[in-house]
Amino acid sequence: MSVTLFRTGIWIIIATLVAYVVRETYVGETLEFLNAELLWNSILLGAAVIGLGVVAWIGGKLMPQRRSKCRICGHVIPRGSVYCRPHLQEKLERARHADLATRRR
Numbered sequence: 001m002s003v004t005l006f007r008t009g010i011w012i013i014i015a016t017l018v019a020y021v022v023r024e025t026y027v028g029e030t031l032e033f034l035n036a037e038l039l040w041n042s043i044l045l046g047a048a049v050i051g052l053g054v055v056a057w058i059g060g061k062l063m064p065q066r067r068s069k070c071r072i073c074g075h076v077i078p079r080g081s082v083y084c085r086p087h088l089q090e091k092l093e094r095a096r097h098a099d100l101a102t103r104r105r
């Protein structure tokens, strides 16, 4: 979430700088809508979105991490895991036996 906000803010600022360069390069009536106020507001919007990204990043760091638990015994396990080590071994052994029992010879 915070990374998305960072990237969005940076892209807004880059697009604003490109618009500024285009406006300064091609001075004409067709680019009247790219006035200084619009560009300045775009820069402020990009900075605000980056600021929101910083706030989201800090909020993510301060939030307590959710712990994973084994689906069978409920012991705390590393994040992203489904089973604790003994139960994972048990599941793998069962799957291996099932595979051996159904294998054609």
Ligand SMILES: [Zn+2]
Binding pocket: 070, 071, 072, 073, 074, 075, 083, 084, 085, 086, 087
């Ligand atoms: Zn377990």
